[in-house]
Amino acid sequence: MSIQLIRRAVPEADEAIVEYIEGYLRENDFEEDEDAIVDFVKPILLDAGGEEAKIDELCLHLSSLIMPRENKRGLSKLEHSVQMSQQNALSATASLTRSNADLEHVSGRRVQSQVNQDKLRKAEAKIASKMLKRQEKSNMKVEYEASRLLDEQKALQEQYKMYNPILDYTTTKGKNKDIKVENFDISFAGRRILTDANLTLAFGRRYGVVGKNGIGKSTLLKAMARREIAVPQHISLLYVEQEVVGDDTPAVEMVLRADVWREHLLEKERDISARMAAIDSEQAREDVDEGEKTILESERNKLNTELQEVFTKLSDIESDKAESKASAILAGLGFGTDQQKRPTREFSGGWRMRISLA
Numbered sequence: 001m002s003i004q005l006i007r008r009a010v011p012e013a014d015e016a017i018v019e020y021i022e023g024y025l026r027e028n029d030f031e032e033d034e035d036a037i038v039d040f041v042k043p044i045l046l047d048a049g050g051e052e053a054k055i056d057e058l059c060l061h062l063s064s065l066i067m068p069r070e071n072k073r074g075l076s077k078l079e080h081s082v083q084m085s086q087q088n089a090l091s092a093t094a095s096l097t098r099s100n101a102d103l104e105h106v107s108g109r110r111v112q113s114q115v116n117q118d119k120l121r122k123a124e125a126k127i128a129s130k131m132l133k134r135q136e137k138s139n140m141k142v143e144y145e146a147s148r149l150l151d152e153q154k155a156l157q158e159q160y161k162m163y164n165p166i167l168d169y170t171t172t173k174g175k176n177k178d179i180k181v182e183n184f185d186i187s188f189a190g191r192r193i194l195t196d197a198n199l200t201l202a203f204g205r206r207y208g209v210v211g212k213n214g215i216g217k218s219t220l221l222k223a224m225a226r227r228e229i230a231v232p233q234h235i236s237l238l239y240v241e242q243e244v245v246g247d248d249t250p251a252v253e254m255v256l257r258a259d260v261w262r263e264h265l266l267e268k269e270r271d272i273s274a275r276m277a278a279i280d281s282e283q284a285r286e287d288v289d290e291g292e293k294t295i296l297e298s299e300r301n302k303l304n305t306e307l308q309e310v311f312t313k314l315s316d317i318e319s320d321k322a323e324s325k326a327s328a329i330l331a332g333l334g335f336g337t338d339q340q341k342r343p344t345r346e347f348s349g350g351w352r353m354r355i356s357l358a
Helices: 002-009 015-027 035-047 052-066 084-098 103-107 117-163 217-225 251-257 260-283 290-316 319-332 349-357
Strands: 179-188 191-201
Touching: 002 015, 002 052, 015 035, 015 179, 035 052, 179 217, 191 217, 251 260, 251 319, 251 349, 260 290, 260 319, 290 319
Parallel strands: none
Antiparallel strands: 179 191
16 A cells, blocks of 8 residues: 555655665554654655655655554543433444344334336446456556566666676686675665675575565665675676566576576577578589688688687586586476476466576
8 A cells, every 4th residue: 555655646766665665664663753754754755856745745644554543542532522321322223223123113114115226227237347347457457567577677687787797607717706895885765774884705605684674685685786886796696586477488498597608608609600501501602702702711710719619618617417407406496307397487486486596
């Protein structure tokens, strides 16, 4: 509910900011201090470009939702005076309506219904038709939102590739892969999340980031993936979204694609092989003169040298064993042989997250 209110008040706010505010409001207790909601929400949304009047109205609305008056304990003054002598009569009438008494028999006469049954049926049919159309529109909206989510995730993946260029990890052998960053700050939506922080990660260990919603866990990881924190350039970073959208790609293939350097080499191999085949076809033409043949032969020799380098790098990273390694990793996460060949869209969100972790 609070997400819709925030979007309505500040439509230009980023999705991440809206989710951050919603998570913070949901996880924290504001019973002690009503002003805490305003102090937290207002500066963030002002920084996001919202209008102060709309933000103030939003804060009042959020306060009424999070701390409703009727839930407050203690004595309260009645809005209207009450005559206690009339309560017995009211209670008797209320108990009569709760019992199985025949009200028509009690009143002593039968009241003829004035409702036109035909008009009532037509009205009900019209309402049912409207509800059906509304449901169809709702389904269309869900499909649109899902497709937009797919586009957003693809765009986000491309963005992380910009910050993390393809790394030839055959050149990183012998280098220290520990991460140690000191005295860094992280801000989000105009608020300082970390100040003079230190980060130490030892190579080979697994770490978990624990904390309440909205405290900045994802912000820290995204800052690392965007290299806003000075992580050494010879260390490759891969950020996995919490929501993983499935498609027709088999599970084992999805794991193989995570090795971007291997995928880059295989794609380069395909491109070089295709160009060499095209050169062979051009050289076989009868109308090719000696000068063109010389140029084509020189290009082919150059491509052949590049292809041998690609083969050497594929051998260094043991590319031929990649599929068996991926299969072993998935098996360790509970995937059977048949499951590894199934499209990722057939798995639940939890199982797709396992694939991403693999």
